[in-house]
Each structure stands twice: as structure tokens, then as C-alpha cells.
Amino acid sequence: MSSEIIAKEKDIVVPGEVLAVGMDFLPSNGTYRNGDKIMASTVGLVNIKGKVIKLIPLRGKYNPKVGDTVIGKVSDILFSGWKVDIGCTNDAVLPLQEASSDYIQRGADLTMYFDLGDYITCKITNVTSQKLIDISANGPGLRKLGTGRLMNVSCNKVPRIIGKQGSMVNTIKEHTGSKIIVGQNGVVWVKNEDPVKELLTAQAIKMIEDNAHTPGLTDKVTSFLSR
């Protein structure tokens, strides 16, 4: 039986579009098999790797994955931990023993560590099938965020903001000297002592979000920052 790929690499496809015909290909993320056809199930960019066809999503809420570093807001304080809003359906739970490297006494005032409304960087340690999320704030680089600028971007554009091996975010850091933390859930924290440079950093990140699908983005950002 003959098999062929109908969609091209990096095409924008919408649900119901036929990507390939024949049993020689395998459907992956964002696609499904209908008879001998592989079809798209979300809006996304086509990515073909050998026999596997998958879609890079362009829309949708953040889907939590174990090992992701995210930025969340403390939304509730429990008996032995915190609830943290990381932009998913359910709030993530930060248990007491994962909160800090020092010992926290039973019945201690938890607001001493993280208060309501505080933003923290944390790592996802576990996700259940029912999408209950456990996080940890105990590790290198994981902490409560101080003053700075918080931005919400679409979580699907985070890979472009980071760039290949962090190239994009390093370019911005070099040009502006800002501190930047990018959470996989689309929350970005920016800090610079100079408010003008902080604004410039924020504008650069906004620019990347708006032009996430265009090629040659690194050059555009570099020319924007050196202006």
C-alpha cells in the first residue's frame, strides 16, 4: 500500500486536516489516526521526524509536565503546605518538606515562608492522571521572587523566548543586563536596576511573543535591542 505525507514541515494546520495517508506513519502529539489517514486534532505547526508526525501546538492552556520550572502565585495556605496557582485547571500543592531546605516546625506560621500573593519559582515533581500537581521550591534557583516585573505570555511561545539552548534569553540578558526567569507556564519575571532597561527587556519579550512564528527572530531582537 502506498503511503505519502500530504502536509509539509512547518505548515499551520487546523483540526480535521489530513496530514498523511497510509500505515507507514505514526501519529503523535496533536494528531490521531482515522482509518488509514493521520489527521490533525489541534491548531499547530507540523513537525515530521522520520515516521512520527506530531504537531507543535500554537494555542491552549499550559499542560503540566514533571520537571518543568514554573512561576506560580501562592493562592491558599493549608495545614501543611501551600496552594500555588500555576495557570492550570487545579492549583498545585507545595508540601511543607519541599518548601525550604531548613526544618519547619509543626504548627509554625507558614506565612513566614510564603505569604498569600507571593510569587515563587518552583519545579513540578509529580502530576497524577487526574491532573493533581505536586511542586517543590527546594532546589538550585528555586525561591520566592522579590521585586521585579511579571509578564504573562502564552505558554506555547515559551520555547521561542528561551531559544535554542537558551540563546534568545541570553541575547536579551547580554544586551540589557537584566535578570530574567522564564516559567514554562508562560509567566516571565524580569528585573533590572535601571527602569528604562527593564522596560526595554519587557518590550523585547512582548515582541518575541507577537512574532513567534516568523523566521529570523534572533536578528530582529538583536537589532531592536541595539537601537
Add this chain to the structure above:
Amino acid sequence: MAYEKRFDGRAFEDTREIDAKAGVVKNADGSAWFKIGKTEAIAAVYGPREIYPRFKQNAKEGVLQCFYNMMPFSGMGDRVRPGGNRRSKEISMVITNALKPALDLSEYPNSAIDVFIELPKTDAGSRCASICAAAIALADAGIPMKDVVSAVAVGIVDGTVLVDLDYAEEAFEGEVADIPIAVIPSTGELTLLQMDGRISKDNLIKALELGKQVSLKISEVQKKALKEVYEVQNEN
């Protein structure tokens, strides 16, 4: 006397003018605007998010909730009383049932996907326009689905099988049947089938076949609208 020429002059297998746009409500997770003739629908999708009241939650899959609302000034006659009524509640239910078979909500246990559909302008076929708009909005929100559902009304006016009845045809004094249908284009499955009036078996089969063909054309408009969001960004 047979119905030989339509009141607005189009052919029997033609719909009214269709237009669609995705991403019209900035604060929503996904949104769309759909226009067919004088009927306009705006759909906004919020979610997946927590579901209230809690007893509605389903541990196996997400819950789809659609809310159909005609705006007070939307009709051609008197002001429609704002708020829900029996009619809007029923239409909300049939829209939910029409969209559900195309969606895959297994990724979103214990959560709700809310679709709010507002109709600023209505002529006829408002539930079909709502389904079309809601389907685009759900795709725009990144919810996995088999295909973008499209909907159209088919029917019979004075013995003639035709597509997309407008208000004058629905109100025609004589033999009229109005059959709104929703179709999953890639498989041809019907997810909505309702009827007002009377129709013979042969004509019903003829009308449904015609409806499936026309729904493919509507589907093209819907898919174009979804892609246009990114084309505009490319030009900048």
C-alpha cells in the same frame, strides 16, 4: 404552486453569505465570530478551568458547558427579554450535544470548558451559526478535536428541497420543514438533527445529502478563519 424562485434570489443549494473570524475576544482562551446572512454569533471559550457547582464534575473527562444567549436587540421584532428562557436553555443543550462527539476531553478530568455564545443579530438559523462559531472558538482554544463541526439548516418550502432557510422562508404559509443539522465534515456523522414541520422520507434523504455537501463549504470557511490568525502575524 411550487416554490420556484427564492425570496432573496439565491439558488436552492446556496447558503447566505458566510464570513468567519477567529480570536475576536482577547481575554478569552479562544473565540470566534461567525456570520451567515443577517445572523451573527460570537463565541468565547474559557477553560479548561475549575467547575462549579462541584457535583457537576466528572473524574473521567472534562465537561463541556455551552450558553446560548440572544441579545435583547438582536431580533427583528420586539426587544427580547434579557436572560435565559426555555428556548435558550434547550438550544444550549443541543449545541453542547452537537459539539461533544467531535471533542476529546479525556485530557481534562474534573474541569469545565465553558462556551459563551452571544447573538447580536439574528435572522434565522441562529443555532447553526452558534455551533459554527463555537466550533471555531474551541479549536482556537486548543481543545483537541476530531474535526471542526459545521452546521446548516436544510428543509423544504412548498415542495422544494433547499438549504439555509431565512426568516421569510421559515414563516412561509404553506408546506415548510426546517431541519437544522450539524455535521463532522471528515466522517459525515450527524451530531444534530432537529425538525420543525413535515417532510416526506425521500425529501428528507435528499435534504440531508444536500446538507452534508454544503457543510463542507462552511467547513472550509471555518478552517480558513483559524489559519488567518497566523497569516496576519506573519505579515507584521
